[in-house]
Amino acid sequence: MRRWLTLLDGPQTLGRGPAFWAAFVLLILFAALLPAFVDPFAITNLTYFLVWVFISLGLSLIWGYAGILSFGQTAFFGLAGYTYGVISINLGDAGLWTWFALAVSLVLPAMLAVVIGYFMFYGGVRDVFVGIVTLSITLVFETFMAQTAGPEWTIGTARLNGFNGMANMPPLTLPWDESPLIFDGPALFWLVLGLAILVYLGLRIMVNSRFGNVLVAIRENPDRAEMLGYNIRMYQLVVFVIGSVLAGMSGVLYTLWGSYITPSSMGLTAAALPIVWVAAGGRKDLTATLFATLLLLWLSQQLAVKGSQYALIWMGVILLVVVLFAPEGLFVTVWKRLRGRILSRQGTATPKAASSSSA
Amino acid sequence: MATILQTRGLRKHFGGLSAINGVDLAVEEGELRCLIGPNGAGKSTLFKLILGAYQPSAGEILFRGEDISSLRPHLRVQRGMSIKFQVPGIFLELPVEQNLRIALQRAYRGAALGTELDRLLDLIDLAFQRDELAANLSHGQQQWLEIAMAVALKPSMLLLDEPTAGMSPEETFKTGELVKKLNASGMTIIVIEHDMAFVRQIARRVTVLHIGQVFYEGTLDEIIGNEDVVRIYLGKV
Numbered sequence: 217m218r219r220w221l222t223l224l225d226g227p228q229t230l231g232r233g234p235a236f237w238a239a240f241v242l243l244i245l246f247a248a249l250l251p252a253f254v255d256p257f258a259i260t261n262l263t264y265f266l267v268w269v270f271i272s273l274g275l276s277l278i279w280g281y282a283g284i285l286s287f288g289q290t291a292f293f294g295l296a297g298y299t300y301g302v303i304s305i306n307l308g309d310a311g312l313w314t315w316f317a318l319a320v321s322l323v324l325p326a327m328l329a330v331v332i333g334y335f336m337f338y339g340g341v342r343d344v345f346v347g348i349v350t351l352s353i354t355l356v357f358e359t360f361m362a363q364t365a366g367p368e369w370t371i372g373t374a375r376l377n378g379f380n381g382m383a384n385m386p387p388l389t390l391p392w393d394e395s396p397l398i399f400d401g402p403a404l405f406w407l408v409l410g411l412a413i414l415v416y417l418g419l420r421i422m423v424n425s426r427f428g429n430v431l432v433a434i435r436e437n438p439d440r441a442e443m444l445g446y447n448i449r450m451y452q453l454v455v456f457v458i459g460s461v462l463a464g465m466s467g468v469l470y471t472l473w474g475s476y477i478t479p480s481s482m483g484l485t486a487a488a489l490p491i492v493w494v495a496a497g498g499r500k501d502l503t504a505t506l507f508a509t510l511l512l513l514w515l516s517q518q519l520a521v522k523g524s525q526y527a528l529i530w531m532g533v534i535l536l537v538v539v540l541f542a543p544e545g546l547f548v549t550v551w552k553r554l555r556g557r558i559l560s561r562q563g564t565a566t567p568k569a570a571s572s573s574s575a
Numbered sequence: 576m577a578t579i580l581q582t583r584g585l586r587k588h589f590g591g592l593s594a595i596n597g598v599d600l601a602v603e604e605g606e607l608r609c610l611i612g613p614n615g616a617g618k619s620t621l622f623k624l625i626l627g628a629y630q631p632s633a634g635e636i637l638f639r640g641e642d643i644s645s646l647r648p649h650l651r652v653q654r655g656m657s658i659k660f661q662v663p664g665i666f667l668e669l670p671v672e673q674n675l676r677i678a679l680q681r682a683y684r685g686a687a688l689g690t691e692l693d694r695l696l697d698l699i700d701l702a703f704q705r706d707e708l709a710a711n712l713s714h715g716q717q718q719w720l721e722i723a724m725a726v727a728l729k730p731s732m733l734l735l736d737e738p739t740a741g742m743s744p745e746e747t748f749k750t751g752e753l754v755k756k757l758n759a760s761g762m763t764i765i766v767i768e769h770d771m772a773f774v775r776q777i778a779r780r781v782t783v784l785h786i787g788q789v790f791y792e793g794t795l796d797e798i799i800g801n802e803d804v805v806r807i808y809l810g811k812v
Contacts, residue, residue, distance in 0.1 A: 227673060426680045433677045436666035443626060443664070444678050445652035445728060 224417060226424025228281070228432060230551055231503040247409055251402035260473075263405045265513045267469040269412045272493050272509040273419055273502060274462030280499030281423050282455045283435030285343075288350030289463040290487045291357050292325035296464030297477035298361070299324050301382040306372040309386035309396070318388065318468055325464030326457055333456040337449045342438075354482045361479035381478030388472060399472070408469055412506075415462065419502050422458075431455055463490075485528065492535045498545025508547060577639075579604045579732055579763050580625070585634035587620055587787075594620040596787030597634070602732075602765060607758040609774045609795075610767045612784035613808055618767045619661050621784065622734050626658050627651050638732075657730035661737050661767075663717040665724065667710035671701050674709050674720060678727035695723045698753070714741035722753070732763040739773055751776040771795075783807075 225232050231240075251259050271289050278284045303317035332353065336346055365378025376382060388399035388407070399407055422428055433441040434448050442448050471477045480486060497508020512531065519527035542549040580602040587595040595617045602608050610618050623629045625636055627648035635644045643651055666674050675695055679688050696702040699719040704712070709720060718738055725733055735754070739747040747770060754777050758764050768774050774781060774795060781798050783791040785807050791798060798804050 227670075429673070429677045429680060432669065432673075433666055436668055437664055439628070440660075440664040440666065440724075441677075442648045443628075443652060443658055443660075444724065445649050445681050447647070447649045 220421055223421045223424040226420075226428075228423040228428050229420050229503065230498075230501045230548065244409075244413060248406065251405060256401055259402055259405050261517070263408050263473055265510050266405075266408045266412050267473055268466055268490075268493070268513060269506060269509055270415060270469070271463040271466035271490050272505050273415060274459035274466075275490050275494045276499050276502055276505040277419060277423070277431075277462075278455050278459035279494060280501070280505070281428065281435065282431040282452060283438075284452060284456060285347045285491075286350040286456070286459070287347040287491065288352070288354035288487055289460065289490055290482045291350065291354035292329060292460040292463035293467035293470070293486075294354070294357055294361070294477065294479070294482035295328060296321040296325050296467035297471040297481060298376070298382065300468045300471045301385045301477055302371045302374045304385045305374040305382070309389040311391060314386055314388045315390075321468045322461055322464050325467075326461050329457040329460035330453070333453040333460075337452040337456070351484075351487060354487050355484065358479045358482040361482070379479055381476055381480075383476040385471060385475055387475070404473065408473075411465070411469075415465075416502060416506060423502065427451075489531065492531050496534055496538050496546055498548030498551075500544065501548050504545055504547035504551070508545070577604050578602070578637075579606075579639055580765075581637040582621075582625070583635050583637070585621070585624060585636065586632045587617075587624055587629060588632045594787055595624060595631075598784075598787070598789055600782065600789060602763060604731075604763055605758070605761060606763055606780065607754070607778055608765045609778035609781045610765060610784060611769070611774065611781060611798075612790070615786075616784040617787040618784050619736055620787075622658060622736050622765075622767065625651075625734065626656060652728065652730075655731035656734065657725040657728045657732070658734040659718075659721045659725045659736060659738055661740070663714070663721050665709045665717055665721050667708070669709060670706050671709055671712070671720060672696070672705040674724060675727060678724035682727065682729045691727070695727060699723045715743065715746045718742065719750070722750075726757065730762065732765070733757065735764065735766045737767055737769065739768065739770055744772075747773055748776065 225237075247262075250262065271293055275286065275289055278286055299321040300317050303320055304314050307313040307317065332350070335341075336349055341349060361376065362379045364376035365380070367375070369376040369378070374382065387404070390397040390399075397403070423431065430441065430446050430448075430451055433444070433446070434451055438448055467477070467481070470481070493509040493512050494505050496512060497506075498504035512534070516527040516531060519530055538546060544552075578601050580600070582598050582600045585595055585598040585600075586593065598617075598621060600621075610621070612618055620629065624631050627643070627646060627650075631644055635642050637643070638651070638654055638656065641654075643654065646654075666677065669677075672692065675692055676688070679691055679695075683691050693702070696705055699716075699722070701712075701716060701720065701723075704716075709717065712720065718741065722735065722738060725735075738754070739750050742750060751773055754764060754766065758777075766774075766777065778795060781793065781795050782789060783798060783804050790807065791801060791804050793801075
């Protein structure tokens with residue numbers, strides 16, 4: 217147990233120490249209590265922001281930590297969303313069937329990621345070509361689903377419904393004494409919040425573990441990592457599958473949140489947005505990714521309210537600015553500057569320590 | 576003594592260029608062997624074939640009697656090989672300590688890892704720079720760091736490709752003493768080196784490679800006394 221706790225605070229994550237964790241706990245408490253204070257619309261909105269955290273954290277893991285730029289995480293997002301729709305519409309919300317649909321919706325993206333990942337990594341596909349392959353896959357999915365408008369595209373009782381997408385899938389439902397417990401409103405918010413915290417903490421443990429050390433080694437120098445005896449293809453495959461399941465988790469939760477899923481969720485714009493969120497905050501850090509995702513989603517919503525299409529243009533501008541001026545990401549760059557300033561100030565305050573460390 | 580490494584009829588072609596042209600090499604367990612030869616003789620290519628970074632065009636590589644010619648590099652490393660590349664292959668954006676941890680965690684766990692980490696940091700004189708990014712080290716320090724990473728795997732056979740390139744004479748001498756110490760502890764070591772003072776300091780047996788073939792094998796004195804070897808180094812063949 218102690219070992220796990222130390223891994224939460226390890227070298228591959230920036231936010232560390234008692235002050236960070238105190239703020240973290242306060243923030244969670246604040247978030248968890250929100251439904252008591254704000255109106256239901258705000259809660260629905262917050263749930264929507266949190267839904268996207270999983271695809272971002274997964275992309276941070278495979279791109280930021282393992283150095284594999286996947287441009288097509290939305291393929292797994294869409295696959296999971298449609299899977300939930302097809303299964304839950306067919307089986308209904310009796311008993312635990314919605315949970316069964318949720319589980320299958322996470323298993324299918326995992327299986328797809330194993331197949332794609334196997335051919336990519338064991339076939340020696342590297343660098344930018346991974347992005348091209350994954351982007352192609354998500355665009356093929358989008359194109360295919362967009363042409364399923366006809367009545368012949370029906371699975372059981374579920375119409376795929378082409379470009380308009382599927383709708384009216386039942387929410388997650390737990391049998392409870394008299395009336396079943398339905399996960400919408402605050403219940404869905406708490407569920408998504410809880411999952412986001414679990415995934416965030418789990419990934420922190422993972423990236424600071426021996427496994428995470430190897431991921432970072434592969435990102436920095438794959439040949440050296442291999443010559444240290446690590447089966448780098450296997451590591452790349454495993455991390456790609458984990459990231460893809462997280463993309464799938466976003467897909468399912470998105471489908472549950474709005475009771476719909478459309479092919480455009482796998483299109484070019486949708487595929488590019490997670491790249492912007494992850495790059496803007498700092499892809500090499502989970503915490504930066506987490507907050508950048510929430511902040512940018514909120515920002516694009518504010519912009520969309522004011523002038524529809526400008527939101528996407530601003531996202532593009534943000535990506536450009538970050539790539540040009542803070543390639544490590546805004547949060548990570550600011551964090552490192554601040555820490556450097558604090559350390560140098562401490563250094564001048566205690567000249568003895570400074571001289572011994574530079575000797 | 577048993578043979579730890581043997582190559583038979585090893586060849587490697589890159590298109591029309593044959594970099595390795597039928598190398599038969601045998602290294603005994605516990606040996607400290609130097610591999611010398613003019614530029615383009617195929618020394619580094621031979622190392623890459625042994626570790627599996629390249630696949631041979633023909634011939635076979637035996638490690639402790641097992642044919643490893645078609646094994647992936649990490650499997651060869653897991654069988655007890657380790658290499659320091661010619662160009663330092665370290666994790667530049669990670670701290671020194673993290674570089675070593677990644678190498679050490681293959682063979683060590685828990686407290687033993689920490690002990691070995693401190694020992695290696697002292698060995699390469701980087702204990703006071705353990706939190707420094709590897710990119711900020713001098714070239715010589717980067718060489719040492721990579722040697723330490725290669726040693727951290729507890730290999731039975733260590734390949735060093737020009738370990739003293741870019742080092743001052745003092746650093747070179749120190750590296751020589753380190754190599755001898757590792758060899759004395761039972762590690763088989765093969766070194767590619769141009770610096771003859773360094774070769775004299777460490778090696779008992781030297782193999783000369785020329786145009787992808789074993790040209791001569793013997794002690795350093797035999798090699799220096801051999802007119803043919805002197806001639807190929809001066810480029811008259």
